[in-house]
Amino acid sequence: MSNVEAEVADFQADYHRLRGEIAKVIVGQETIVEGVVTGLVVGGHILLEGVPGLGKTRLVRALAQAVHLKFARIQFTPDLMPADVVGTTMIIADNEGGKQFEFQKGPIFANIILADEVNRATPKTQSAMLEAMQEASVTVGKQTHDLSSPFLVLATQNPLEMEGTYPLPEAQLDRFLFKLKVTFPSRDALHTILDRTTGYTAEDVVPVLDAERIVRMRRLALDVPIARHVQDYAIRLVEATHCDHPDAPDITKKFVRYGSSPRGAQSLIFAGKVQALIDGRFNVSVDDLKRVARPALRHRLILNFEGEAEGVSSDDIIEDILTKVRATA
Amino acid sequence: MTTGEHNIQRVVDRLGRRLQYQAALSWALRGTLAACLIMGFITLGYRLWWFTELTVEYAAWAGGMLILLATALGILKRENRIALASRIDQANSLHDRLATAIELLQRDENHSDIEQAQIRDAVKHLTQANVAIAAPWTWPREIGWVIAAIALLFGINQIRVSAPSPLPPHQLTVALSPKLTTTTAEATPALTPKRGTTAEEVIEEDAESQLAANDAERDALTEGDKAALDVLNQLNLALSELAKSPETVDPREITNTANAVDEAIEQLAGNPARQAQEEMFEEKLAQLAKAMEKTAPKALRNPTLERHVQELAKVLERRDYEAAAEKLEALMELFSKLPKREQERLAKMFESLGERFKSQLQKDLDKLRNKRDRLRKKEQEQGRLSKRDRSRLNRTEKQLDRLERQQEERQEPHQKQLDRLSKDMQDLANKMRRQQQKQERGQKKQNDGPQQKKNRLNKRSAKELAEMLRRMGKRRKQRRAGQKLKMKMADMKELLQRRRRSMKSGRKRLQELAKGRKAKRDIQNKQQSMNQKNNPGEDSGLLLRRRQEGRQSWTRRNNDDDTGAGRTRGQMLSGKQTDLEAKTLEDFVDGKEGKGTSTREILYGAAKQGTRVRGYGKVHIDYSMRASRQMEDEKIPAGYREYVERYFRLIRTR
Structure with a gap:
């Protein structure tokens, strides 16, 4: 090995x-x-x-x-303030009795x-x-x-x-x-x-x-390699979430206001690579992308009023996109 | 490249070949389908007299080429290796291992460790790659269509359309032709505005004489034509009776007669297809005459000969075929007296005219005959033919035989006649030439015997042509007589229908008149009773006196030649123009008994039509979308926009 x-x-x-x-x-x-x-x-x-x-x-x-x-x-x-999150500059007394501003890190x-x-x-x-x-x-x-x-x-x-x-x-x-x-x-x-x-008793989690x-x-x-056609599939998935794209399915055109950004495609590929390794493979497959498509894209789709009124969820739209977009172009 | 990597490519190539074969088969079937359809069309044309056998042969070759081309096109269609590998991956659940490996192998750059590991992984999983699953063998879906097309082709091939046999001249028209000359002439006035009366008179006079004449002619007629003649007689009788005493004729009888006339007219019309063929041939002959008229001055250059030919052309154009036959015979008489050069010119003209009106089939036949004659002559000269020439001769004879059969079975009659005419004209030209040659030789030998023989030959050819023209002339006359008879019968039928209509309207008028008189009597009685009631002391004698006075004053006015037109007016139903209240007429409409629509139902119906019910959900979508669009178009702070959107979210259907 x-x-x-x-x-x-x-x-x-x-x-x-x-x-x-x-x-x-x-x-x-x-x-x-x-x-x-x-x-x-x-x-x-x-x-x-x-x-x-x-x-x-x-x-x-x-x-x-x-x-x-x-x-x-x-x-x-x-009432949480930004300084509560990132930290703030405070006046701190030093050992010599002087005082100086010092950044206190936030959580x-x-x-x-x-x-x-x-x-x-x-x-x-x-x-x-x-x-x-x-x-x-x-x-x-x-x-x-x-x-x-x-x-x-x-x-x-x-x-x-x-x-x-x-x-x-x-x-x-x-x-x-x-x-x-x-x-x-x-x-x-x-x-x-x-x-x-x-x-x-409760079980302790060990690092x-x-x-x-x-x-x-x-x-x-x-480092996991990805074939061109698999990457192309990820791009086509993202394109299919845009209502103004010619290849978008009808459900997208009807219910989606804004589709996924390129970050969506990046997320698909990153997650696909991890999926491949979890599966013991050295390459990303179309199936990996399909598996991670829902969590990676659902928060990137913004539905229009019609979609919200009809009670359509992002998952329904992604599901439809996955069935409509073919693995090979 | 390692063996394992080669193996990956080999597996992919195997799939490529498999798909190529499948595509080739599919395209071959498509080609076959197209070829079958084309062949079906051509065969249909061939069976229905449109195309020659040669066309079918060419179409068969073209069909074969089409299939080959389609197959080649299928073979040339190739997918790239990555797509093929991806197909294997999908079919065998290899998760794009092979496709990624192929792509990595196609790159020239050095592979990283993980890429090399990927290729190794793909090689390791190659045992799972089954090409048959990736491209399973299935019958192409075109196969059903191809079978249907072949069945259709077979069905078309079974169609047998027999050529209509030339019919003998229509016997009825021949039998009736002498009688028709008088009948048609007398029926002509029937087409004038006073046609009804005149036709009645003609028919009355003619009916009995026609019946007598018909008895003698009946025996020469066929059964169908006899029936038609009976109808004609019946029609004559009916018309003559109608003319004498219209009230005694039963209208139903007139209807029946009219129907029978319809049938008789149908029968007398004869075979329309044959008539069309004859007319087409006559049309072609007229074209021939025109061509003859046009070419004669250039071709002949002899005023006497040209005049004869022009006269022949004119009578042919007029379609006076009997005269044309005479002219042709006269031309042939003249021909023997012409000098050699002019004879040759006339022969050439006839030959070129014959060639021009020849059908394609006849041209093919002539070509094949020439070929056959050439080969036979060669055989006679050399004693025997080479193997190749022998096979050519056999093939030519076979083709000739087939085309002759085709000409016999399927060629249209008018084209046959035209070909025959063209052949006769060319024969005539050949014979003219032969006669010239023999004349030359005869002049050399000072021998008159062959000269007589030539003249005989010449006359025989001319006689055949003249006979044909006479036959045509006779047939044309018969046809025209038949058409006249048909028109005459149609006129008679129309006359009957008019008579029937007038009888009906007369009866109706009588009934209305009777009704009117009764109504008048009723009104008078009523008025009389009312007067008696109003003036009980006044006796009926006074009333009578008043009425007489009124009548006298009316008579006085009439005697003064004063009708009152332009000065008097009738009863003004609409009242005076200035009196608005009087501008009405009282009228009563009786109600109908039965169940009508109630007020409640009317109101309910109106309410139903006037209101619309639409789902809240749809209305909500419309309103919310309108609001959304408006917010996009206008500058609205984000906070307000959120409030509006939230409002619509809250009121949406759940």
């Missing part, structure tokens, strides 16, 4: 170990866990959407414990950030995260501070209780790799959850990966 084959095998093994650790705390939700781990590997931020009590925050905490990274949680509220200076109920904060505070999410750096005053790698934002939002919330602007939504919808667990999963959480390993895994993932 050559080096690359061994590396891929290690990647698979590490991935499964990580999943195993998370599975100690989170029951079911395999798709969500897979999505979150994919985001961790390729450095893509994840938006988790689901009603309260489904374990979103717990999942993020479990992940932070399993990867042995610095974790910070920010509870977003309407964003961590590896894994849990932005809980991100849509409760004002747009001003939400925008404070824009630079951090895209550039992995924070600018305060005239000084730019780099964030440590890996840097991953896991934001949660509640689809109910729309009163007093500030929906995330399109620009910010576009910065998330995936939007994962956390669904209600099955009956068996609920049994397991109750068994685990209502007893005295299995460190930052260095995650960075190596990311490099390997980005």
Whole structure:
């Protein structure tokens, strides 16, 4: 076995170990866990959407414990200010009795950030995260501070209780790799959850990966080759989300106001590469792209009034696009 | 490149070949379908006298070429290797391993470790690649169409249309022709405005004499024509009775007679197809005459000969064929007296005219005959033919035989006649030439015997042509007589119908008149009773006196030659012009008994028509879209826009 084959095998093994650790705390939700781990590997931020009590925050905490990274949680509220997130310059007394301004880092200076109920904060505070999410750096005053790698934002939002919330602007939504919808667990999963959480003992999550390993895994993932026709498929998928594109299916033309940006295609390819490695392959396939298309594109489609009135969801449109767009041009 | 990498390409190429074969078959079937359709059309034309057998032969060759071309086109269609590899990947769940490997192999650059690993992975999974699954063998969908087209072609090939046999001259028209000359002449006034009366008179006089004449002619007629003649007699009788006493004729009888006349007219019209053929031939002959008239001055250069030919052309153009036959005979008489050069010119003219009106089939036949004669002559000269010439002779004879049969079976009669005419004209020209040669030789030998023989030959050819023209003239006369009879019968029928209509309208007028008198009597009685009621003391004698006075004054006015026209007026139903209230007429409309529409139902119906019900969802979409469009067009702060959008979100259907 050559080096690359061994590396891929290690990647698979590490991935499964990580999943195993998370599975100690989170029951079911395999798709969500897979999505979150994919985001961790390729450095893509994840938006988790689901009603309260489904374990979103717990999942993020479990992940932070399993990867042995610095974790910070920010509870977003309407009165949260940008300085509360990124940090602020304060007057600090030194040992000699003098006083000087010193930048105090905010909670964003961590590896894994849990932005809980991100849509409760004002747009001003939400925008404070824009630079951090895209550039992995924070600018305060005239000084730019780099964030440590890996840097991953896991934001949660509640689809109910729309009163007093500030929906995330399109620009910010576009910065998330995936939007994962956390669904209600099955009956068996609920049994397991109750068994685990209502007893005295609880299983501890053991760190299995460190930052260095995650960075190596990311490099390997980005090296995975992709054939031209597979890449072309990703592009055609994105094009099909645009209502003004001639090849767009009818459902897009009828219900979509704005389609996915090129970041959507990038997300598809990044996630496809991770999927290929998880599967033990050395190339991205069309099937990989199909598997990640829903979480990668659903938050990038903006429906028109007609679509909203008809109750059409982004997932329905993506589903239709996947059936209409052929694998080969 | 390693063996494994070669193997990947070999597998992909195998799929490419498989797809090429399938495409070739599919295209070949498409070509076959097109060829079948073309062949079907050509065969149909061939069966229905449009195309010759040679055309069918060429079409068959073209069809074959089409199939070959289509097959070649199918073979030339090739997909690129990556697309083929992708197809194998999809069919065998290889997750684009082969396609990625092929693409990496096609790149010239050095492969990274992971790319090399990918190629190795593809080679490892090559055992799972099954080409048959990627391109399973299926019957092309065109096969059904091809089978249908072949069946259609077979069906078309089974069509047998027999040529209409030349019919003998119409016996009825011959039998009636002497009688028709008088009948037609007398029926002519019937076409004038006073046709009804005149025709009646003519018919009355003619009916009995015609019946007597018909008895003698009946025996010469066919059964069908006898029936037609009976109808004619019946019609004559009916008309004569009608002319004498129209009230005794039953209208139903007139209707029946009219129907029978219709049938008789149909029968007398004869075979329309044959008539059309004859007319077409006559048209061609007229064209020939025109051509003759045009070419004669240039071709002949002899005023006497030219005059004869021009006269022949004119009578031919007039379609006076009997005169044409006489002219032709006279021309032939003149021919023997002409000098050699002029004889040659006349012969040439006839030959070129004959050639011009020859059909394609006849031309083909002549070509083949010449070829055959040449080969036979060669055989006679050399004793035997080479193998190649022998096969050519056999083939020519076969083709000739087939074309002759085709000419016999399928050629249209008018074209046959035209070919025959053309052949006669060319024969005549040949014979003229031979006669000249013999004349020359005879002059040398000072021998008169052959000269007489030549004249005989010449006269015989001319006689054949003249006979044909006479036959045509006779047939034309018969046809025209038949048409006249048909017109005459149609006139009679129209007369009957008019008579019937007038009888009907007369009866109606009588009924109306009777009704009017009764109504007048009723009014008078009523008035009388009313007067008695109003003036009980006044006796009926006074009334009578007043009425007489009134009548006398009216008579006085009439005697003064004063009708009152222009000065008096009738009853003004609309009242005086200035009196608005009087501008009305009282009228009563009786209601109909039965169940009518109630007021409630009317109101309900109107309400139903006047209102529309539309789903809230659709209305909501319309309104919200209108609002959205408006917001896009105008500058509205984002905050307000959000409020509007939220409002529509809140009121949407759930």
